[in-house]
Amino acid sequence: MKELFDLTGKVALVTGATHGLGMAMAKALGKSGATLIVNGHTPAKMESAIKAYKEDGIEAHGYLFDVTDEAAVDKNISEMEAKFGTIDILVNNAGMIQRTPAMEMEVADFAKVVNMDLVSPFLMAKRVSKGMKEKGGGKIINICSMMSELGRNTVSAYAAAKGGLKMLTRNLATEWAKYNIQVNGIGPGYFATEQTAPIRVDGHPFNDFIVNRTPAGRWGDPEDLQGTTIFLASKASDFVNGQIVYVDGGILATIGKPYGEE
Numbered sequence: 001m002k003e004l005f006d007l008t009g010k011v012a013l014v015t016g017a018t019h020g021l022g023m024a025m026a027k028a029l030g031k032s033g034a035t036l037i038v039n040g041h042t043p044a045k046m047e048s049a050i051k052a053y054k055e056d057g058i059e060a061h062g063y064l065f066d067v068t069d070e071a072a073v074d075k076n077i078s079e080m081e082a083k084f085g086t087i088d089i090l091v092n093n094a095g096m097i098q099r100t101p102a103m104e105m106e107v108a109d110f111a112k113v114v115n116m117d118l119v120s121p122f123l124m125a126k127r128v129s130k131g132m133k134e135k136g137g138g139k140i141i142n143i144c145s146m147m148s149e150l151g152r153n154t155v156s157a158y159a160a161a162k163g164g165l166k167m168l169t170r171n172l173a174t175e176w177a178k179y180n181i182q183v184n185g186i187g188p189g190y191f192a193t194e195q196t197a198p199i200r201v202d203g204h205p206f207n208d209f210i211v212n213r214t215p216a217g218r219w220g221d222p223e224d225l226q227g228t229t230i231f232l233a234s235k236a237s238d239f240v241n242g243q244i245v246y247v248d249g250g251i252l253a254t255i256g257k258p259y260g261e262e
């Protein structure tokens with residue numbers, strides 16, 4: 001059954017894969033045999049990322065461009081297609097969050113988050129879909145969030161964008177199923193990344209909230225996303241379309257429990 005998950009001969013592109021969750025998912029695709037292309041935005045981070053992939057035995061091909069810039073997306077994907085062939089797998093991972101109370105948020109800042117987290121996955125998907133249609137199929141994985149389902153103070157723009165990304169996923173799945181393109185999403189829960197290191201300590205109120213709120217009783221490890229990524233990128237998911245898989249330790253399955261309850 002291993003061949004169901006084998007990505008040998010496939011070309012995979014992961015946006016925002018210079019570190020964090022994007023890198024963990026990209027490594028999973030590279031280790032499953034795909035030719036791996038990684039996108040990022042900052043030259044120094046790309047340089048250290050390529051070294052990190054290499055240390056893990058993966059040859060990653062780096063492309064620096066802004067995923068919100070349609071002309072840059074078109075130019076870079078054309079170059080990738082010329083060099084590696086059709087993109088078979090796209091992971092729309094690059095994203096941003098801004099925490100500002102809604103009453104204080106500038107409309108321009110709201111629009112910036114929506115542009116990054118919702119419009120850019122659309123333009124990336126639109127651009128790669130042409131090659132996928134011609135080749136007879138493809139896989140698109142949109143990185144959503146628990147905020148695709150739930151609200152939380154100060155993240156109105158992020159929740160609006162990630163909720164929209166869930167519906168974009170369903171709609172593209174509906175439109176492109178006839179071309180054998182599967183469009184699905186992954187909704188990560190709370191993950192231990194460099195950014196969350198300062199608050200992932202015993203006694204920190206947010207750490208205690210997460211550990212208490214998550215049935216699994218822990219933060220996610222970026223490697224926890226790898227199995228779902230391989231599944232949604234591979235033949236194993238050929239009849240799975242328009243779904244969001246929440247990799248969240250069970251948070252969305254529960255209403256939670258009072259503090260102190262075992």
Ligand SMILES: NC(=O)c1ccc[n+]([C@@H]2O[C@H](COP(=O)([O-])OP(=O)(O)OC[C@H]3O[C@@H](n4cnc5c(N)ncnc54)[C@H](OP(=O)(O)O)[C@@H]3O)[C@@H](O)[C@H]2O)c1
Nearest residue numbers: 016017018020021040041042066067093094095145188191
């Ligand atoms: N971390 C979590 O717990 C969590 C939970 C739920 C959902 N998510 C989602 O998962 C995804 C990754 O999260 P993360 O925490 O790993 O993010 P991160 O650490 O902030 O990394 C973001 C990545 O996106 C790249 N990037 C930023 N702006 C870009 C642009 N305009 N064009 C191209 N690349 C750009 C960055 O590249 P450079 O570093 O090169 O600038 C970096 O590689 C996001 O969509 C996020 O919303 C994360």
